[in-house]
Amino acid sequence: MSLSSWPTGSAISFGGDYNPEQWSRDVWDEDVALMRQAGVNLVSVGIFSWGMLEVSEGVFDFAWLDELLDLLHANGIAVDLGTPTASPPAWFFAQYPQARVVAKDGTVQGFGSRGMASPSSPEYRAAAVRIATELAQRYAQHPAVVLWHVHNEYGAPVGEDFSPAAVTAFRVWLQARYGSLDELNAAWGTAFWGQRYTRWEHVGLPHATPSVANPAQRLDFARFSDHQLRACYIAERDAIRAHATQPITTNFMANECPGTDLFAWAREVDVVANDHYLTAADPRGHVGLALAADLTRSVAGGAPWLLMEHSTSAVNWQPRNVAKRAGEMARNSLSHLARGADGILFFQWRASRSGAEKFHSAMLPHAGTDSRVWREVVELGHSLQRLAPVQGSRVHADVAILWDAESFWAQDLEWRPSVDVQHRERVRAYYERLWRDGLTIDFVQPSQDLSGYRLVVAPASYLLRVQDAANLTAFVADGGTLLVSFFSGIVDEHDAVHQGGFLAPLREALGLTVEEFLPLRAGETARVSWTPDGAQAQELPADVWQDDIALDGAQVVGTYLDGPAAGRPAITRNAHGAGSAWYVSTRLDIDALAPVMERVYADARLAPAGLPFDVEVVTRRGADADFVVAINHSAEDVDLALGDGQELLGAAPVSGTLVVPAGSVAVLRTDARRVGGDGQP
Template sequence: MFDINSFGGLIYGADYNPEQWPRETWREDALLMQEAGVNLVSLAIFSWAHLEPHPGAYDFAWLDEVIDLLHAHGVNVNLATATASPPPWLSLRYPDSRPVTADGIRLEVGGRQLYCPSHQGFRTHAQQLVKHIAQRYQNHPALKLWHVNNEYGCHIDQCFCALCAGEFRGWLQRKYGTLDALNAAWGTAFWSQRYGEWAEIQPPRRAPTYANPTQQLDWRRFSSDNILSLYRMEVAVLRGVTPHIPVTTNFLGFLPGLDYFKWAQEEDVVSLDAYPDPSGPTPHLEAGMTYDIMRSLRGGQRWILMEQATSAVNWRQRNALKRPGLMRLLNHQALAHGANGLMFFQWRASRAGAEKFHSGMVQHVGPERSRTWREVKALGQELKSLTELTRAQVPARVAIMFDWNNWWALEIDSKPSTLKLMPIVQKWYAALRQLGQNVDFVHPEGNLSDYDVVTVPNSYLLPQASADNIRRYVSEGGALVTGYFSGIVDEHEHIHLGGYPALLNDVLGLWVEEWMVMQPDERNHLRFNGSGETYDVREWAEVIHPQEAETLATFEDDFIAGGPAVTRHSFGAGHAYYVGGDFPLAAMIHLLELALNGASVPTCRIPAQLDITLSQLGDTQVLHLLNVHPTESLRLNLPEGGVRLGKGAALPQTLTLAPYGVELIQFPGTVHLGELQIQQAAETLTLSH
């Protein structure tokens, strides 16, 4: 249903908040948008108090004027339902509509997202507002997209009030049917927790010690579903009135609270708000991983970067600006990873409020004296020559398995160690990117057959259906790489007995006896059998008993010296690798290279300074080259036959990428990224096919 062609090219724009500015500024904004190449703005995201200043009394006159003005200047509208920040009158009328924390504190007026997702009064007023907006603007020619609410779960992904407790009990009754089934699933024989009535069940509020793990896990599932029901309520209104207008809601990448694999099926196009830290060592990796999961949520569909900062944000302890060129580089990276649109928060930096120090396309100093304005204007012009990218696909032969249920389960308390999922996933992702791979993310019950190699950085929670899917994939010829502490529990957080990971023992050809959780001052070492290369091991190692698996690397110290650290096992027509510890990035690159090459997936070692993505555009390939270093240039010798995308200009044999430099090179035929040979001689890198 979403058609990028209706925008006339790549989407470019920002959140626009005209209610913060006098009318004379609106006309200046419309002209500046034309100058910058803006073709879409997100409108009315935080406008509820202006659209409904008093209960049931609506004022759309100002919004009519703004939308007409934008349309007259060639700017389309992504119109929000305005429900993301209820007006103060709603909290006064319904004091119990304010959410409650796990400690029993009811939050107060003054911020945003101040609503309990279970409160019927909030739901009724929100539904009425959405209906009025949809009916008023259903036929306006500027309306191209619906923006439902905003950043669900950003601030409130769980509400612990009595209303939510009641909804939780209803959710549990639908899930389990009987209390006997719930007691069995929750393991309530432990600590005398058996429930005799549904009314006895409460959310996992602050307790004397660890709450029941399955209760915690089901609570996270419920909380995601409960907020999803809010989204569905609004979407039902919109699709009933405007079935011809596509619907989205802006995601937040790897947001812990919401299961985006489930959510993405409910929208017409995925959209993302992305704020990688410019002061971090690898903001492009942080951004790239987020971009890739957005593309993966709907099976490779191109997506919209709905929000980002032109420069600094306002909410970190130290808010680094984006140095000249970094904003353009990260936007080109988004295009390379499947974005069809590039938008910012926000159009004009605010004068007042909590986000007044958040950068905008138009900064406080005004456009004439702003470096940021010059950069956003130049990017807008550049995008006009890159319309072809709206048809490009991002093929991947490698996937990372990811599941929000596993994330929730792994980070529940009372574990052998405090394990965090995202640092593990980020390390594996970085290794695959440095090996020249486009990367998809896939759900454990998704279609694995599309990939030559499926990597599982961690799957602590592994239901039987997921294990069966993995077994089928390997037996039919796939290559699996599984990380440590995987396959430990089922969907109810109950241990799979018989040696870890019990459901995959036959696939991996081994069993794990116990875990060696290492103290801060402890070290072990890992040695690969073939190359003899050694690496430090920290945090975690395992006591592995191979049955039929081949040992590729061993631990060197302590009582596990000589024991397997990395194994490989043939299962059916495929192979399964097991990674028995927390290994450094260099070791992950080494072993993933072995697995990829073993599956006939070509690899190349890409220098950390260079980010490469390959996209498919019809019968041609586009090589996206990004120099991610802020101060050092990079010289490249290129394969023959390439031209600059959108320009058709032939390229010199040797190309210099300036700091934060970007090149898009189109090649006829097929060029597999892993088949590019990258050699560094003196100061020049050579890429040859």
């Protein structure tokens, strides 16, 4: 999306979901007055209002929405207009009970929640297109509407559907994918356990089975389920586009909706939008937030993106909903901004008195305007106004982490060598090591052009296509540095073990293969003797996993001291072409990864930033200036040597050292340190 078409022009977008249908008309005037006080310039409207807009099938009432949009526009507040299709009304399910979602065990899901319609239901698809069309015809020219918001959080709560409509659609999808039953049988390996199909009508969904269902079928069903959700989005998007010219999006949930292939979704939206909520049980949730923001920017191709939802304080659906501490909301918001977000929105504007989310925090809390949360919201709004020059600038990364939804779907299936091997854990561990070392990270698919990166990390590439392995191998040969973690390069796109064995497609790059997996028992630990380039040995603690490695040119830099692979290679480095490839065959924690990554960085010509613990610094690059965002999550003030410039939040000049108080954020504007006016390195 170009800067000229950003929904709120040259300003950082600020606001949130607005649900005035929950309130009497007199509250609306109070709301817009307070929005102006807080600096709100964008609100999302209509996301859960289908029953109020289409009161019965084909009978519409837009009077209240007409009045609302006029009121918002008169007060200078732009609208992200939602289609309400995440929550069909009661009359729809009474008329079309066959459109309800069916769970894997055959339970039909009832009315009274959200997201309960089958994505494969033709009746649902038709009704969704109808309401989207009516909204677009009526409001495409309304001056308040600057963005269209289709549905809400696809994949949450409904990802998979086992309804009769899904069975029919799955067979159609498979026929388009494979063309013939012979190809399907080959892809699914149906010779195993006598599962061969001779008629398409015999092919079903992977319902609950006496033992483990065919993993290739399960993987294809995950692909199909994601496709069906995306087809629903595309149908509504195209209905809107027939009448409207504003950009169209939907709100992702980055790494919180594992059933969606974000890179595929990003190709279908005009601007990438994401919802993010801290995991209260994670004491280092700010790192998980950074991961989600970097992932969102990456699927956006580096373009500015919109934080469609996050919370001012606690959420309401986790086992323990921890409130944010003073200053935490600003740190969260500006961390997203540092990583490329040009809009900071919340769920929601005014806290609901009724319903399932009445204990969810809001911009205007139950405590009203005489509250810490409200004062911080107003302060954040004013801060974002001062940060308007940041809008449109971009983030550059020298390091990439591989992210492949299909590999994650396959690895999550049953009967893997160890339940302790989790792709989320490994991605987070390597990400946090890089984060602590002050390196900026992109996420990429293994098929992407990798030439712009110095280091590529593959923490969890269980499923790796042969052509993607060739891409990684070429990256190394051309001078890149690759690090591969254990249980990678195991199967192809059909969840079949690669010909040649484990890691076979990366043999040339890594200089080894794996003869056998040697997972450890629960609670069992091991030690690795780390001896790069003949240096004095250092013991690194490890657990969960070991490999029995067969060397084919790789240099051993770490050896198992104990465990089933005692005396055998644990960590290797292989020179290939102009680059190098590292293999770590066990689970090292974040601290144990530090000495390994130090040597990997040296190969990649990278250096840790040397930041104090829990301080992050990210730079956004513009055409004429750089914007260095420094966030101090610690309880101590820190002095940072970030160069000379103007600190935008405090409107103060900086020469040499910038002091960032405990729990605070600073944004330093400096002159661009490069030639050229495109804002790129």
